[in-house]
Amino acid sequence: MSEITEPRAEAAVPGGPARTGGERPPWLEALRRGGTFLIQQREASVFVVLVALVIYFWLSAPDFGTKLNFINLTQGIGSAYAIVAIGEVLLLVCGEIDLSVGFIWALAPFLMHYFIDFYGIPVPLAILFAWACGAGIGLINGLIRVVLNVPSFIGTLGMSFLLYGLMLVTSNAEAAAIPPRATGFFQEYFGAYAWSEIIWAVVLVAIFHTVLTRTRWGLYTIAVGGNFTGAAESGINAGKIKIGNFMITGWLGAVAGIMEAFRNNTIDPSAGGYTPMFYAVAAAVIGGTALAGGSGTVLGALLGMLVLATLTDGFNLKGISADPFNIILGIAIIAAMVANVYLTRLRRAGRT
Amino acid sequence: MTAQPQDTRTEGPGTPGTEVLRVEHVAKRFGAVTALTDVNLRLDQGEVLGLIGDNGAGKSTLLKILCGFHKPDKGRIMVMGQEVVLKSVDHARSLGIDAVYQDLALIDQLSVYHNMFLNRERVYWPLLNNRVMKRLARQYLDEMGVQIPSVKVEVAKLSGGQRQAIAVARSVYTDAKILLLDEPLAAMGVKEAALILDLVSDLKRRGNVSVIIIAHNYGQVLQVCDRVNLLQGGQITFDKRSADTSVAELTEMVVAEYRRALEERQRAEGKRPA
Numbered sequence: 229m230s231e232i233t234e235p236r237a238e239a240a241v242p243g244g245p246a247r248t249g250g251e252r253p254p255w256l257e258a259l260r261r262g263g264t265f266l267i268q269q270r271e272a273s274v275f276v277v278l279v280a281l282v283i284y285f286w287l288s289a290p291d292f293g294t295k296l297n298f299i300n301l302t303q304g305i306g307s308a309y310a311i312v313a314i315g316e317v318l319l320l321v322c323g324e325i326d327l328s329v330g331f332i333w334a335l336a337p338f339l340m341h342y343f344i345d346f347y348g349i350p351v352p353l354a355i356l357f358a359w360a361c362g363a364g365i366g367l368i369n370g371l372i373r374v375v376l377n378v379p380s381f382i383g384t385l386g387m388s389f390l391l392y393g394l395m396l397v398t399s400n401a402e403a404a405a406i407p408p409r410a411t412g413f414f415q416e417y418f419g420a421y422a423w424s425e426i427i428w429a430v431v432l433v434a435i436f437h438t439v440l441t442r443t444r445w446g447l448y449t450i451a452v453g454g455n456f457t458g459a460a461e462s463g464i465n466a467g468k469i470k471i472g473n474f475m476i477t478g479w480l481g482a483v484a485g486i487m488e489a490f491r492n493n494t495i496d497p498s499a500g501g502y503t504p505m506f507y508a509v510a511a512a513v514i515g516g517t518a519l520a521g522g523s524g525t526v527l528g529a530l531l532g533m534l535v536l537a538t539l540t541d542g543f544n545l546k547g548i549s550a551d552p553f554n555i556i557l558g559i560a561i562i563a564a565m566v567a568n569v570y571l572t573r574l575r576r577a578g579r580t
Numbered sequence: 581m582t583a584q585p586q587d588t589r590t591e592g593p594g595t596p597g598t599e600v601l602r603v604e605h606v607a608k609r610f611g612a613v614t615a616l617t618d619v620n621l622r623l624d625q626g627e628v629l630g631l632i633g634d635n636g637a638g639k640s641t642l643l644k645i646l647c648g649f650h651k652p653d654k655g656r657i658m659v660m661g662q663e664v665v666l667k668s669v670d671h672a673r674s675l676g677i678d679a680v681y682q683d684l685a686l687i688d689q690l691s692v693y694h695n696m697f698l699n700r701e702r703v704y705w706p707l708l709n710n711r712v713m714k715r716l717a718r719q720y721l722d723e724m725g726v727q728i729p730s731v732k733v734e735v736a737k738l739s740g741g742q743r744q745a746i747a748v749a750r751s752v753y754t755d756a757k758i759l760l761l762d763e764p765l766a767a768m769g770v771k772e773a774a775l776i777l778d779l780v781s782d783l784k785r786r787g788n789v790s791v792i793i794i795a796h797n798y799g800q801v802l803q804v805c806d807r808v809n810l811l812q813g814g815q816i817t818f819d820k821r822s823a824d825t826s827v828a829e830l831t832e833m834v835v836a837e838y839r840r841a842l843e844e845r846q847r848a849e850g851k852r853p854a
Contacts, residue, residue, distance in 0.1 A: 444701055450689055451687045451698060453689075455685070455687045458685035463670070464698070
């Protein structure tokens with residue numbers, strides 16, 4: 229008896245009564261419908277921005293349209309970061325965050341190197357073990373969150389320092405070479421080959437976009453982040469969902485870290501860190517994921533990351549220093565968040 | 581000057597039929613506060629019982645005991661003639677008792693059909709079988725006469741009444757035999773309330789679900805309920821068939837209670853120095 233929900237009733241019918249007088253030319257009507265469709269597809273607005281940026285740089289920077297440049301653009305930020313962003317989207321949707329993923333990224337190639345060079349484990353198994361360690365760290369992150377009830381922001385912050393320390397201690401803070409047995413086939417397929425990172429990123433994005441939108445796991449991830457009590461009352465094991473998503477994120481961090489080590493042809497203690505995580509969250513937000521939980525899109529995060537990669541690359545080619553890039557990035561994140569909030573309200577009201 | 585509450589609970593009227601729920605001498609206190617002193621209540625198969633009473637009379641406490649959320653300090657609860665100790669909400673649910681709260685436990689960000697099938701999804705492994713869920717949700721809501729623009733819309737887009745209807749439909753769909761509705765008509769416009777009343781009438785017509793409704797609007801209660809119980813001061817003080825009572829009588833009883841409270845207050849204030 230406390231609040232009046234009456235105004236909601238108005239919004240019950242999407243679209244509402246048609247406000248068009250009928251005098252509009254058909255092309256304008258088509259444009260309006262197209263616009264409505266674009267706003268309703270969460271990924272569409274960032275896709276439009278991406279296309280616009282590509283066209284702009286293509287026209288204004290002569291080297292932008294070359295094959296070599298597209299390889300540059302898609303490797304690194306465009307794909308390894310996007311792989312991390314997949315995990316962050318899943319976590320943000322279920323109401324969590326993982327700050328430590330970039331340190332899993334740094335540790336994983338060292339683990340692979342130890343397994344191969346110190347324990348003589350065959351390369352494919354060593355890669356699998358390193359991946360499993362990433363997932364295992366995610367498991368610990370999840371248990372700290374769910375069982376010990378520590379907010380993930382704090383738990384994974386602690387994990388970041390812990391992993392960084394572990395990596396520095398075990399490696400003596402020195403870079404290691406790619407194990408000779410891993411060069412060739414594995415190095416090429418897991419990162420060094422010109423298009424391999426983007427192919428991995430696209431495949432993983434396709435898989436996890438499907439997981440989030442079309443499977444039980446995705447449905448529960450949304451439910452847990454959208455209405456924790458409601459999800460629990462419906463009998464969903466919220467803890468399991470959260471821990472699982474931490475594990476997926478940890479695994480993806482290991483995948484991306486090993487990939488980047490192969491691509492850079494060195495196992496570097498200064499790799500990873502907080503940067504991939506911050507970029508991943510930025511890309512997730514630009515792509516349409518709300519930090520409040522309950523909504524988000526993996527595909528949008530990939531597009532968001534490609535926007536960031538295109539900006540970085542385009543600025544480089546135009547000879548603009550890296551410094552203003554941060555200004556653009558900052559404005560882009562804030563603008564994306566504002567648009568996200570505003571568009572969500574529009575979509576909810578069904579007036580788009 | 582005050583109407584004496586009629587106490588007919590020992591041999592209260594009601595439709596003859598199988599008894600699905602019986603509450604005997606249930607009491608509950610929270611620390612120093614006594615919420616329920618001695619509640620006796622019964623519910624027949626297919627019956628709709630209206631539970632009315634002032635704020636703080638213990639309606640919500642009673643509801644939470646019946647759905648397994650609180651444990652009573654004293655008294656017995658019988659479901660389908662068997663005495664039970666409700667251990668948890670899940671336990672109560674497994675016995676067919678399901679409560680629909682005002683907050684509804686719906687996930688705003690999910691579509692209507694995903695909400696209806698939450699945790700009972702139809703799966704075409706590894707993918708959700710959305711087509712089947714959409715069809716079944718549509719079919720089921722149609723059967724229940726719940727009108728929404730599309731089962732694909734996010735629940736956040738729906739009105740309060742539609743959300744309530746979805747929550748009720750979900751409970752009924754998952755084999756609830758005894759449905760407890762906590763103020764389903766609160767904060768609802770006329771049209772919205774009509775939606776829920778229609779839904780309850782429809783359930784009544786089918787006869788396999790029994791319902792307890794907590795409500796404030798006596799006109800609506802009488803319209804849809806077979807029987808009305810009034811909860812005052814932690815016990816049922818009034819139990820009549822809807823046909824045998826009237827809005828005037830119910831109002832008078834509650835107004836009388838207010839009048840008593842007001843008089844007490846005035847007496848207390850009179851004693852206090854200004």
